[in-house]
Amino acid sequence: MPSIRATCTECGDVDLVASDMRVRVCEDDNQGSYSFRCPTCRMVMVKAAEPRVVELLATAGVEVSRWQLPAELREPRGRGAP
Numbered sequence: 401m402p403s404i405r406a407t408c409t410e411c412g413d414v415d416l417v418a419s420d421m422r423v424r425v426c427e428d429d430n431q432g433s434y435s436f437r438c439p440t441c442r443m444v445m446v447k448a449a450e451p452r453v454v455e456l457l458a459t460a461g462v463e464v465s466r467w468q469l470p471a472e473l474r475e476p477r478g479r480g481a482p
C-alpha cells in the first residue's frame with residue numbers, strides 16, 4: 401500500500417496509509433475534506449481538500465464518502481410574506 405504524506409499541526413509531516421484516512425465530499429457544493437489520526441500524537445486532524453486532492457486520495461485507495469445537505473435547508477422559510 402503506498403504511503404500518503406499528510407501534515408499534523410503538532411508533528412509536521414507524517415506518513416500514512418490509505419486505510420488511516422477518510423475523505424468526505426459534499427455533493428451539493430463539491431467541497432471536500434479529509435481526516436486522519438496522527439500516528440505520532442494520536443490527534444485527529446480534519447482538513448479541507450480541493451477536488452484535485454480528493455481525486456489523488458481516492459486514487460491512492462482512501463475511502464471516499466459522499467453526503468448531501470438535508471433538503472430542509474433549501475426550503476424557503478416563508479418569512480416576510482404578506
Ligand SMILES: [Zn+2]
Pocket residue numbers: 408409410411412438439440441442443
Ligand atoms: Zn501529530
